[in-house]
Amino acid sequence: MSSDFNDSPSIKKGLLQQAAIALQTQFRRVIFDADKRVHNIRFEIHETPTASTTHLEIVGQLEFEGELDEVLDALRPSYPFQIVSSGVKADQTTVIEANLSPWVLSAAWDKLDGMPAVFQLVILLVEPAASIPFPVDSTSTSDPKPYREVIFLIHGIRDRARWQSLVKRVLEEIDGVVVIPIRYGYFDAFRFWLPVWTREEPIRYTREQIQIGKNRYRVGNYSVIAHSFGTYTISKVLAQTKDLVLDRLVLCGCIIPNDYPWEHLSGRINNKVINDFGTRDIWPFWARKLSWGYGDTGRYGFGRSDVQDRAHDKAHGDYFQERFIREFWKPLFESARVEPSNWEEQAPKPTWLMETVSILPLKSILLATALALMTYLYSQRL
Numbered sequence: 197m198s199s200d201f202n203d204s205p206s207i208k209k210g211l212l213q214q215a216a217i218a219l220q221t222q223f224r225r226v227i228f229d230a231d232k233r234v235h236n237i238r239f240e241i242h243e244t245p246t247a248s249t250t251h252l253e254i255v256g257q258l259e260f261e262g263e264l265d266e267v268l269d270a271l272r273p274s275y276p277f278q279i280v281s282s283g284v285k286a287d288q289t290t291v292i293e294a295n296l297s298p299w300v301l302s303a304a305w306d307k308l309d310g311m312p313a314v315f316q317l318v319i320l321l322v323e324p325a326a327s328i329p330f331p332v333d334s335t336s337t338s339d340p341k342p343y344r345e346v347i348f349l350i351h352g353i354r355d356r357a358r359w360q361s362l363v364k365r366v367l368e369e370i371d372g373v374v375v376i377p378i379r380y381g382y383f384d385a386f387r388f389w390l391p392v393w394t395r396e397e398p399i400r401y402t403r404e405q406i407q408i409g410k411n412r413y414r415v416g417n418y419s420v421i422a423h424s425f426g427t428y429t430i431s432k433v434l435a436q437t438k439d440l441v442l443d444r445l446v447l448c449g450c451i452i453p454n455d456y457p458w459e460h461l462s463g464r465i466n467n468k469v470i471n472d473f474g475t476r477d478i479w480p481f482w483a484r485k486l487s488w489g490y491g492d493t494g495r496y497g498f499g500r501s502d503v504q505d506r507a508h509d510k511a512h513g514d515y516f517q518e519r520f521i522r523e524f525w526k527p528l529f530e531s532a533r534v535e536p537s538n539w540e541e542q543a544p545k546p547t548w549l550m551e552t553v554s555i556l557p558l559k560s561i562l563l564a565t566a567l568a569l570m571t572y573l574y575s576q577r578l
Contacts, residue, residue, distance in 0.1 A: 291319070350449075
């Protein structure tokens with residue numbers, strides 16, 4: 197890359213403007229999505245001329261109806277910061293300096309010289325706006341329903357996630373439980389098999405929706421039930437989001453690799469991971485054999501001490517039956533009872549065809565075949 201490119205002020209300013217827009221979007225939609233006390237969030241580029249060049253930096257501002265500690269507590273999990281100035285009584289303004297998150301930076305950021313690693317945020321504490329109280333029914337003595345746990349549902353591929361409404365209805369029978377379905381849209385088989393470019397968008401969307409749910413419901417426990425590609429998605433979210441702590445994680449139709457480093461999540465999942473796998477489920481098997489990054493743990497289990505496998509006589513989408521949900525998932529969230537399953541003891545052995553295919557290096561064969569075909573077609577054009 198040329199030095200002219202590195203030193204181009206217009207390119208640097210363009211990337212800074214993109215980062216400022218991304219910051220503003222994240223602050224509005226994720227960090228303070230449901231907080232009505234936050235107003236006028238905006239991020240801008242400030243230019244400061246120097247003797248030899250122009251210094252560019254990102255500066256944000258927001259107004260907050262409340263105490264300074266409250267807004268700092270909301271920012272701290274996402275953006276480590278230090279207070280630059282505080283305690284100006286005239287307008288109650290505080291300035292903090294925070295590290296720029298990789299989530300808001302473009303791919304070319306690290307390739308340019310002199311790009312900032314931090315941004316400044318001006319926090320202005322304001323008085324709550326005057327409001328007109330609505331009349332309260334004096335005969336009503338019921339308080340708003342207190343929540344103790346939020347359960348996020350994450351679906352898989354080729355799936356409109358209609359099963360989520362059934363799971364939500366059953367599990368919300370439990371006092372203090374609210375269920376949030378996360379739907380990142382229809383994810384077709386082509387994008388599922390492709391190992392690059394296609395998987396990041398569902399992961400990003402899921403990560404943001406979990407953060408929004410956490411901001412809206414400030415409860416003691418957050419849990420996840422994930423199916424199929426949703427299991428892969430939550431595994432990536434956990435790896436990327438260091439402050440996400442789950443009480444329970446339930447997997448079904450799992451395609452997370454057997455060697456996933458659960459040990460690195462010590463202290464971030466309060467209870468042992470539950471893996472409900474189906475001995476008739478062929479999708480995890482073919483996911484591992486024909487693509488990269490997936491495992492067949494939804495068919496054979498993890499077989500390790502930090503995950504509790506439960507075998508079932510199920511195919512890939514058979515978990516979303518009311519009887520199964522009430523028998524295996526509802527007791528888990530209602531009374532922390534892990535119902536056993538003895539199906540693996542009586543499950544039929546895999547067919548000889550599956551056992552034979554399992555030892556074949558199908559991905560290598562497919563790559564070699566594709567390479568040979570491309571070489572042949574290229575030679576025919578010469």
